[in-house]
Amino acid sequence: xxxxxxxxxxxxxxxxxxxxxxxxxxxxxxxxxxxxxxxxxxxxxxxxxxxxxxxxxxxxxxxxxxxxxxxxxxxxxxxxxxxxxxxxxxxxxxxxxxxxxxxxxxxxxxxxxxxxxxxxxxxxxxxxxxxxxxxxxxxxxxxxxxxxxxxxxxxxxxxxxxxxxxxxxxxxxxxxxxxxxxxxxxxxxxxxxxxxxxxxxxxxxxxxxxxxxxxxxxxxxxxxxxxxxxxxxxxxxxxxxxxxxxxxxxxxxxxxxxxxxxxxxxxxxxxxxxxxxxxxxxxxxxxxxxxxxxxxxxxxxxxxxxxxxxxxxxxxxxxxxxxxxxxxxxxxxxxxxxxxxxxxxxxxxxxxxxxxxxxxxxxxxxxxxxxxxxxxxxxxxxxxxxxxxxxxxxxxxxxxxxxxxxxxxxxxxxxxxxxxxxxxxxxxx
Numbered sequence: 001x002x003x004x005x006x007x008x009x010x011x012x013x014x015x016x017x018x019x020x021x022x023x024x025x026x027x028x029x030x031x032x033x034x035x036x037x038x039x040x041x042x043x044x045x046x047x048x049x050x051x052x053x054x055x056x057x058x059x060x061x062x063x064x065x066x067x068x069x070x071x072x073x074x075x076x077x078x079x080x081x082x083x084x085x086x087x088x089x090x091x092x093x094x095x096x097x098x099x100x101x102x103x104x105x106x107x108x109x110x111x112x113x114x115x116x117x118x119x120x121x122x123x124x125x126x127x128x129x130x131x132x133x134x135x136x137x138x139x140x141x142x143x144x145x146x147x148x149x150x151x152x153x154x155x156x157x158x159x160x161x162x163x164x165x166x167x168x169x170x171x172x173x174x175x176x177x178x179x180x181x182x183x184x185x186x187x188x189x190x191x192x193x194x195x196x197x198x199x200x201x202x203x204x205x206x207x208x209x210x211x212x213x214x215x216x217x218x219x220x221x222x223x224x225x226x227x228x229x230x231x232x233x234x235x236x237x238x239x240x241x242x243x244x245x246x247x248x249x250x251x252x253x254x255x256x257x258x259x260x261x262x263x264x265x266x267x268x269x270x271x272x273x274x275x276x277x278x279x280x281x282x283x284x285x286x287x288x289x290x291x292x293x294x295x296x297x298x299x300x301x302x303x304x305x306x307x308x309x310x311x312x313x314x315x316x317x318x319x320x321x322x323x324x325x326x327x328x329x330x331x332x333x334x335x336x337x338x339x340x341x342x343x344x345x346x347x348x349x350x351x352x353x354x355x356x357x358x359x360x361x362x363x364x365x366x367x368x369x370x371x372x373x374x375x376x377x378x379x380x381x382x383x384x385x386x387x388x389x390x391x392x393x394x395x396x397x398x399x400x401x402x403x404x405x406x407x408x409x410x411x412x413x414x415x416x417x418x419x420x421x422x423x424x425x426x427x428x429x
Contacts, residue, residue, distance in 0.1 A: 005245075005291070005330060005376055007337070014334040014374050016294065017400040021334040024398060024405060025296050025372050031314035032296040033383055033397040035408070037075060039292035040379075044079040047242070047284055050255040054263040055280050061105050063240050063285025064090045066380040071399050071408040072289060073097035084240070084283040088118045095122065105237065105281070107151060107198060108133070109173055116140060127151055127198045127237070129174060131183060138190040148187060149196030149237065152180050154217035174199065180221050184229045194231050196281075197222045200239025204286065206250065208258045214238065215265055223273030236266075237281035244290045246377055247328045253287075286380040293379030295319055296334065299371040300350075308345050310367045315349025315356045317389040319375060319382050323355050331359060334372040339365035347373070351390050383409070391417050 007014060014021040016034050024034055044060070052058045061084040062076045068090060073083070074097055082103045083094040094104050101123035108115055109129045116137050119126050127149040128134050134150070137143050153174035175183050180197075187194045201214045215238055225231050245252055266280060295318065301311030321327040331347060333339065341363040349356035358375060386394050393412030398405050 005248075007332065007376075009337040012336060012338045014294075014332060014337050017405075018403040019400055019405055021294070021296060021374055022372055024400070025298070025334070027405070028396055028398055028407070029411065030296050030298045030372070031312075031318055031395040033293055033378065033395060033409075034296060034405075035069075035072065035289075035293045035379060035397065035399045037292075037399055037401040040072065040075050040289055041079060043288045043292065044076060044081065046255065047287060048080070050259040051263065051280070051282065054259055055266065057277055057279045059235070059279050059281050061237070061281055061283045062288060063283045064094060065384060066285030067289050067293075067382070067384050068093050069383070069397060069408055070097050071406075073099070076288065082281075084285075085124070088115050091119060091122055091124055101125075105149070105198075105283075107200075113140075120146065125149060125196070127196065131175065131179075131186070134183065134187055134190065134192075138192070144191040145193060147193045147195045147234075149198050149235070150175060150180070150183060150187065150194060151198040151200075152177055152218060152221055154199045154201065154214050154221065177217065177221050180225055181228050184225045184231055188229065195234040196237060197225070197233060198237040198239065198281075200241065200283065202241050204243040204246075205241040206243040206245075206253050208254075208261050211238070211241070211258070212261055212265060215262055216269070219266065219269035219273070223269065223275065226273055226275050233275060233278040235279035235281050237283065238262075240283035240285055240287070242282075242284050242287040244286055244377060246330065248330065290377050290380040293377075293382065295375040295378040295382065297373050297375065299367055299369055299373060302367060302369055308343070309348045310345050310364075310371075310373075311348050311350065312358070312373060313350060314395065315351035315390070315392070316353070317351060317387045317392055318349075318395060319358070319378060320385045320387075321381060322358050323353075324385075329358065329378065330376045331362060331364070332374050332376065333365050333367065334374045336365045336371065342366050351392070388412070388417055393417060 017036050059082050061082040063084045065086050077098050083099050085091045085104055085106045104124040105127055106119045106124045107127040111133050113136055117140055120140055129151045151174040184194050199218045297312040297314045299310050300313050303309040316323040344361045345364055346360050347358040393416055396411035397409035399408045
């Protein structure tokens with residue numbers, strides 16, 4: 001089976017919403033991130049319906065780290081989302097976007113006292129990752145009686161790359177499953193009111209088996225805590241990691257089977273441990289925004305060396321995933337959508353790094369200088385991981401809603417490279 005990415009074309013051109021991608025590139029220049037608003041909304045509704053039709057007490061917490069654009073947050077707020085924040089900056093941004101503190105779950109790791117204080121003062125739900133953080137939060141004025149959650153490591157791991165695995169014996173995240181009862185009792189002794197439990201095993205999950213195992217393990221941990229410590233959980237948070245197809249040979253996550261199996265297991269474990277009907281929390285990021293955005297980049301150099309290269313006007317400072325994870329991103333020629341592949345070519349970025357490559361030996365139509373490439377699935381962990389490496393300003397980001405387009409992040413200029421810099425007086429000669 002070949003996944004077709006559900007691309008819309010017209011007159012040999014790629015369409016984003018109802019707008020020609022080539023017109024967007026001409027209007028806003030390249031490189032350019034372009035988000036299709038309707039895809040975000042459709043993705044949210046699809047995932048929410050799949051879960052909530054089987055268990056009504058559901059909260060979807062958007063993993064803001066995937067893309068922290070205020071416009072994206074506003075869209076998801078409008079759809080009814082909660083927020084999964086992993087830093088004080090994400091808390092700040094979510095509050096600015098209009099999320100109330102009760103709709104934000106903060107899960108930090110290796111958190112400082114200052115970060116704990118900020119999270120406490122904002123009133124968001126704090127999901128603690130370690131005994132140290134629990135003890136240090138208890139020393140902050142006004143924290144007594146605070147409702148908290150605790151992250152556990154269910155010793156289940158999944159992910160497309162070792163850097164994306166967040167559970168298992170090598171993971172830095174969460175407390176050990178065998179110390180959960182002790183830690184929850186300690187939280188009570190310190191004056192807290194534990195109301196939640198959290199786990200997260202990894203990302204880009206396209207099959208139900210690892211997630212099922214994580215749910216089963218965490219429910220058993222929560223059951224023991226409920227029975228031995230007397231915790232009546234208000235919510236159980238199973239994290240995110242729901243994947244999307246990046247390669248044409250990958251299949252979509254079978255949502256109906258996945259959600260049916262997960263909720264059936266969840267309900268069975270609730271009954272087994274007599275835990276009532278706590279809220280079921282999930283933290284989708286990539287699933288909601290990943291396929292909503294493309295990166296438009298112009299071919300500016302065709303080079304015949306020992307290999308054939310198509311050089312483009314951006315690099316891993318704009319899209320890091322191929323270099324950091326070896327990730328595959330499908331690439332199409334936005335001005336030659338109906339042309340067949342006729343060559344294998346390397347797609348190279350413009351940074352002074354030998355690893356700055358988007359693709360090796362990629363089958364493509366014959367490329368020419370001036371062609372517009374669209375790198376797909378650039379909505380998650382793309383702009384949010386972008387940098388100014390090689391002193392290259394970050395690109396603009398545009399939001400498309402049907403036939404309307406708006407800049408939601410302006411293109412940076414050279415002045416932006418110097419923000420925050422100061423030169424000591426002694427060097428001003």
